[in-house]
Amino acid sequence: MHRTFTQRVAGYVDAELSNAKEARSAGNPQQEFTHLERAHVLGQESTYWHVKVHVLMLAWAIRNSSVREALGQVFRIIGAATKTAFGMVPQGNTGGANVSPFKKMPISRDLAALIQKAKSGV
Secondary structure: OOOOHHHHHHHHHHHHHHHHHHHHHOOOHHHHHHHHHHHHHHHOOOHHHHHHHHHHHHHHHHHOOOHHHHHHHHHHHHHHHHHHHHOOOOOOOOOOOOOOOOOOOOOOHHHHHHHHHHHHOO
């Protein structure tokens, strides 16, 4: 059975989302957002994961009363839903409103290795 990138990267994205939930439960919103950013980098080449992580970032913004982040995420959800399938994503971008949605950013070695594993199907 041929699995897609979306399926192959799922475990890695889910692990970061689980870490985000743990940080939220521990009352650490900054750590929670850091894990959401890592999930974003991992899944941004998958429309499903890209949109899902931006929706979770929007929920984070609402819970933390960040109007700037919430507005930024609404814009990013639209972009993720309409541009990802065409490969129009800036690699490594962490997805928060604190960075331009068009800015390419370096990918940490650990995340780059996981992305490569998911792409190669290993």
